[in-house]
Amino acid sequence: MSETPETPPAPRRPAGELEAGVLAALWAAAGPLTPAEVQAALGGRLARTTVTTILTRLYGKGAVSRSRAGRGxxxxxxxDSAGLTARRMRSELDKEDDRGTALARFVSELTAEDERLLRALLDGADDTGDGTP
Incomplete structure (x- = not known):
């Protein structure tokens, strides 16, 4: 008997790649999209059931809202993208028992430019505009 060579499995996508693609399609749209419209926006390379699953997961995470559109x-x-990043950062911070250490390590890894930007943002947040710090 001859053996057929096994086809190696396709490489796994990096974590979050599908969600990122779906979110990019939603951000580029002028309004809400159905799973079929998201599938089309992604070039049809994902099955509609996969797109629906991703959208359902994003809805469960609070990253997207949904409204009735026919039967779906x-x-x-x-x-937006920056808001989602901020939400993820906050979510990770909320998981930490030692927030001070987590923040200190985060700040220690910032570039000098990012540190200046963060300092300016924090200084601006301290100024409420009503004369109180």
Whole structure:
């Protein structure tokens, strides 16, 4: 008997790649999209069931909102890209028992430019505009 060579499995996508692609399609849209519209925006390379699963997971995470569209739903992003990044950072920080150490390590890894930007943002947040610090 001859053996057929096994086809190696396709390489796994990096974590979050599919969600990032779906969110990018939603951010580029003028309004809410159905799973079929998201699938089309992604070039049809994902099955509609996969797109629906990703959208459902994003909805569960609070990253997208949904509204009825016929028998299904249309989805829209809750945040822009920067807002989603901030939400993820906050979520990770909320998991830490020692927030001070986590923040100190985060700040220690910032570039000089990012540190200046963060300092300016924090200084601006201290100024409420009503004369109180």
């Amino acid at each position: 739903y249309a989805y829209a992003p809750v945040h």
